[in-house]
Amino acid sequence: MIRKGNLPSKSCLHGGRPMVWRKAWAKNWEEVRYCSDRCRREAKAGRKEALSS
Numbered sequence: 001m002i003r004k005g006n007l008p009s010k011s012c013l014h015g016g017r018p019m020v021w022r023k024a025w026a027k028n029w030e031e032v033r034y035c036s037d038r039c040r041r042e043a044k045a046g047r048k049e050a051l052s053s
Contacts (some may be wrong), residue, residue, distance in 0.1 A: 010032075011042065014042055014046075017035045
């Protein structure tokens with residue numbers, strides 16, 4: 001039995017929120033960088049603003 005406390009975790013690159021491993025991310029856990037679609041969109045928008053400035 002796997003307990004939630006024993007699952008791997010890492011921080012979101014944009015918001016810094018902790019992310020805990022999910023079964024949906026099993027195949028690409030190393031590539032997961034954002035905790036949510038919202039963080040992904042905001043990070044992308046921030047990169048665009050930095051490039052246009």
